[in-house]
Amino acid sequence: MYDYSKLTIIIPTLNEAKNIKILIGKLLQMYKGVHIIVVDDGSTDATKAETLFFSKKADVKFLDRSNEKVHGLTASVLDAAQAVNTRDIIVMDADLQHPPEKVKKIAQALESCNLVIGIREEVKDWGVYRKLVSKSVSTFCNVVFAIRGKKTSNDIMSGFFGIKSVFFKSIIRKHKDSYIGTGYKVLLETLKFIDSSEKVIEVPYTGFHDRVYGKSKAGTRQLKDIIKATLR
Ligand SMILES: Nc1nc2c(ncn2[C@@H]2O[C@H](COP(=O)(O)OP(=O)(O)O)[C@@H](O)[C@H]2O)c(=O)[nH]1
Ligand SMILES: [Mg+2]
Structure with a gap:
């Protein structure tokens, strides 16, 4: 077990009070x-209060980045990783798009490799375009990575992944300046520093x-960041 x-x-998190609870x-x-x-970039709603409610009963920390110069999901995850003291890390969004039930499978898979990726099997609610x-975009990123001998993935845009903290911290130490802090695709940016020979387990999830609740903060600027990050 x-x-x-x-x-x-x-x-x-950024304004996820309802979801984070x-x-x-x-x-x-x-x-x-x-x-x-919970690593937060200056939420103006009750995200902090909702998080700290749980810290009385469990090890739940609120990492406040509101005074940092660079804001973004990537910069936040990299900062939070530095504060981790456990062997394993799982990164997941606050907005319930990543099923909490799948944490178990991802954690268990980390017993036998350094990186586990949650793979969306189907995406409901998305139009054809x-x-x-x-x-x-995913195919483009995978082709570039494959040519460079780096790890590819069936869901290279995934924001739901597990990683050994020693492995992650060593990549961050070597390549921190190459990450686009304001970006959204911290996994994609990490894969480009991982050789294709590395064992990676993919855990599919549906739904x-x-x-x-709340709004997506991703937009077209993110698309440019993804291309930039891939080619860099
Ligand atoms: N710390 C931090 N979190 C963010 C930022 N932007 C979005 N998030 C969080 O990152 C997760 C994914 O963001 P979301 O807007 O849902 O992106 P999408 O799923 O790609 O549409 C959510 O938990 C957001 O609250 C940010 O600038 N800083
Ligand atoms: Mg989302």
Whole structure:
């Protein structure tokens, strides 16, 4: 059985008060002993209060980045990783698009490799155009990585992944300046520093749907960042 005290879940947030309350509640109920770091870029809603509510009962930390110069999901995850003291890390979004039930499979898979990727099997709610753009960009990134002998993935845009903290910290130490801090694709940017020979386990999950509470902060600028990050 996997011992959840070996695991820190990193959750980047920006105005996720409603979602974070539900997500942390579920995670603590399902995974006894797990550590959680909510890394926040200056939410103006009750995200902080909702997070700190849980810190009385469990190891739930709120990492406040509101005074940092660079804001973004990537910069946040990299900062949070530095604060991790456990063997394993799982990164997941706050907006319930990544099923908390899959944390178990990802954590267990980390027993036998350094990186585990959550793979969206189907995306509900997306139109044909959005699916096509997503598929084309992913294929482009994978082709570039394959040519360079780097790791590819069936969901290279995934924001749901598990990684050994020593492995992650060593990549960050070597390549921190190459990451686009304001970007959204921290996994994609990490894959480009991992050789294709590395063992990576992919864990599929279904039911990826548009968020119920709050708004997506991703936009067309992100698309440019992805291309830039891939070619860099
Ligand atoms: N720390 C931090 N988190 C962010 C930022 N932008 C978005 N997030 C969080 O990152 C996760 C994914 O963002 P989201 O807007 O849902 O992106 P999408 O799923 O690609 O549409 C959510 O938990 C957001 O609250 C940011 O600038 N800083
Ligand atoms: Mg989202």
